[in-house]
Amino acid sequence: MKIHTGIDMVKISNIEELIKNPKNVEKTFSESELIDVKPHKLAGIFALKEAFFKASQIKIKKWKEIVVKKHDNGKPYIVFDNDLIDFKVSSMDCSISHDGEYVIGNVVLLED
Secondary structure: OEEEEEEEEEEHHHHHHHOOOHHHHHHHOOOHHHOOOOHHHHHHHHHHHHHHHHHHOOOHHHHHHEEEEEOOOOOEEEEEOHHHOOOOEEEEEEEEEEEOOEEEEEEEEEEO
């Protein structure tokens, strides 16, 4: 087995700027991710997607092909089509953390 990791940190004010343009929002976030459009929530989603791209080495043009959701306890997870990456993911763990003006997303993928 092989472990793939990805991490990303986002400044919330950068997301505030990004979401001012509806085309950016449409290109970046799925419909279900837009239920709560608070900038710090979207920054967490953005950071987690970036971390996933880094861990899986997917080209960033596929933003909406992965969707960040959360379990009942609030822990985030990612839904994606296994055809997007060149290896089979047997397990994944995700985390988002907020502190002041910054949000960090972390993804660990376990490859079969």
